[in-house]
Amino acid sequence: MSAVLQPKSVISDLERYFRQFPDVPREVIVKIELLSRGHWFTDAALAATKGSLVKSYRLFSYDLVPMDQLKHNEARQVPEWFYVFQGPYDLRTVMVQTTLDPSSPYIIDVVDGRLALTEGGRVICNVSYPIAPDYYSKKFDDGVLYHEIIAYGYFVTVFRNCQYWGPKEECRFCDINENQRQMKESKDFTMNAPVKRVDYVEEVGREVSREALAREGHQAGVRFIITGGTITKTLHGATEDEFYARYLRALKYGGPRRHVCLQTNAKTRDEIKWLHAEGMDEHNANMEVWDRRLFEWINPGKNRRIGYDEWIRRMIDSVDVLGEFNVRPNFVGGVEMAKPHGFATIEEAVASTTKGIDLMMGHGVDPRFNQWRREPKTNLVKEHEQPPIPTEFYIRLMSNRYEIWKKYGLTLPVKRELNPARCYFGNDHGTYDDFPLLKEAPWYQDPSRRTPEEVLQRAAGWKEPRKLSIHGPEESAYGVSGDH
Ligand code: SF4
Numbered sequence: 024m025s026a027v028l029q030p031k032s033v034i035s036d037l038e039r040y041f042r043q044f045p046d047v048p049r050e051v052i053v054k055i056e057l058l059s060r061g062h063w064f065t066d067a068a069l070a071a072t073k074g075s076l077v078k079s080y081r082l083f084s085y086d087l088v089p090m091d092q093l094k095h096n097e098a099r100q101v102p103e104w105f106y107v108f109q110g111p112y113d114l115r116t117v118m119v120q121t122t123l124d125p126s127s128p129y130i131i132d133v134v135d136g137r138l139a140l141t142e143g144g145r146v147i148c149n150v151s152y153p154i155a156p157d158y159y160s161k162k163f164d165d166g167v168l169y170h171e172i173i174a175y176g177y178f179v180t181v182f183r184n185c186q187y188w189g190p191k192e193e194c195r196f197c198d199i200n201e202n203q204r205q206m207k208e209s210k211d212f213t214m215n216a217p218v219k220r221v222d223y224v225e226e227v228g229r230e231v232s233r234e235a236l237a238r239e240g241h242q243a244g245v246r247f248i249i250t251g252g253t254i255t256k257t258l259h260g261a262t263e264d265e266f267y268a269r270y271l272r273a274l275k276y277g278g279p280r281r282h283v284c285l286q287t288n289a290k291t292r293d294e295i296k297w298l299h300a301e302g303m304d305e306h307n308a309n310m311e312v313w314d315r316r317l318f319e320w321i322n323p324g325k326n327r328r329i330g331y332d333e334w335i336r337r338m339i340d341s342v343d344v345l346g347e348f349n350v351r352p353n354f355v356g357g358v359e360m361a362k363p364h365g366f367a368t369i370e371e372a373v374a375s376t377t378k379g380i381d382l383m384m385g386h387g388v389d390p391r392f393n394q395w396r397r398e399p400k401t402n403l404v405k406e407h408e409q410p411p412i413p414t415e416f417y418i419r420l421m422s423n424r425y426e427i428w429k430k431y432g433l434t435l436p437v438k439r440e441l442n443p444a445r446c447y448f449g450n451d452h453g454t455y456d457d458f459p460l461l462k463e464a465p466w467y468q469d470p471s472r473r474t475p476e477e478v479l480q481r482a483a484g485w486k487e488p489r490k491l492s493i494h495g496p497e498e499s500a501y502g503v504s505g506d507h
Pocket of ligand 1: 186192198251253
């Protein structure tokens with residue numbers, strides 16, 4: 024008689040991690056898994072996305088499958104992120120960036136009338152989708168949707184290509200150029216020009232401020248990030264600094280109470296001073312990987328144009344001009360274990376990046392770790408099979424980051440944005456901010472508050488609860504009164 028091998032359950036893996044790392048918030052472990060292995064939506068879960076904040080494909084695709092393999096128009100239905108909470112492990116709410124993979128074991132489904140994260144039919148926790156802001160329904164006279172100019176009141180990709188081109192220049196994890204191409208081919212996106220109009224960006228920025236005013240009854244602060252590809256020479260007659268400064272001015276001085284972040288290659292102290300005067304409050308020189316050898320391999324264009332030592336020097340210098348919490352370079356968490364040249368063991372990979380975190384945080388630089396999504400059209404994935412990065416790598420690295428964050432007394436990551444979840448729940452694309460927030464923020468320490476609505480009401484101090492997310496097809500069954 025031959026035995027039938029059962030596939031290994033990811034739930035047993037999750038529970039093993041919970042036991043092995045009792046000091047690590049369970050929410051962090053679940054989120055790492057969801058970002059690493061992706062997830063999929065059943066038809067019932069997709070049908071419940073109506074009215075939610077749709078995924079923007081704003082920079083990279085952040086999917087583990089190409090858009091042309093999505094057969095049911097999933098790319099125009101799935102939410103930008105979703106919340107996970109409660110369930111058998113009594114999770115507190117964290118937000119998870121939607122990362123599509125039809126072969127993932129993690130399935131979002133409707134169970135007993137409400138959205139849930141499942142594996143093999145077993146419920147792991149509840150799920151809800153963020154509701155779209157009002158400005159998402161607006162469009163310009165030429166049909167361009169406001170939300171394709173600024174996503175979720177925050178994200179502004181002004182240049183959708185990169186002049187680092189081809190395998191000798193492009194960062195190897197990056198699919199910006201491929202993502203632009205697949206969006207154009209899908210024809211479902213109204214905004215296909217690679218460069219955004221400055222007047223459109225200014226107008227949508229004003230609409231975001233108007234919505235913040237209407238919602239709060241006072242002019243609440245808003246926050247924008249300006250990003251796009253590198254400009255190695257000129258674009259529309261402007262150098263990289265001049266090009267991006269047009270958008271800085273439009274957003275910083277286009278309305279009240281703005282915090283504006285710019286994301287580009289590392290800039291000299293003089294450039295940072297100039298950009299600061301043009302309206303830049305924060306700068307992210309995304310270094311992507313700490314190890315010198317891997318920096319040179321993963322970021323050939325950045326290495327050739329600026330170089331490893333100069334990149335670090337510039338990030339550190341920026342803090343003197345912009346202040347702490349205003350220099351937050353991104354790292355593609357996990358790419359240090361990419362095949363074939365990445366570290367072979369978790370220990371080596373964690374040790375290398377931990378050393379970098381310590382050096383950066385000791386100088387007031389606050390690195391972010393956007394979890395690597397292994398997008399299929401990137402150089403790294405096309406050239407070599409890339410299995411999921413071990414969850415234990417992320418658990419250990421994020422634990423170290425939290426300890427170093429405490430050691431140097433850096434800021435609790437709370438921001439002012441149009442979307443309240445993004446003020447108090449960290450970021451959807453990695454767990455680096457969840458870790459200190461779940462451990463330290465008072466709004467996370469109340470066992471009677473677990474849903475997004477309950478935690479955010481406590482965090483923001485609202486007298487009345489607000490409707491913030493969609494919990495299932497029959498929304499009224501989980502209705503939370505008040506407008507959003
Ligand atoms: S600089 Fe690198 S990560 Fe940024 S858009 Fe260009 S290739 Fe992509």
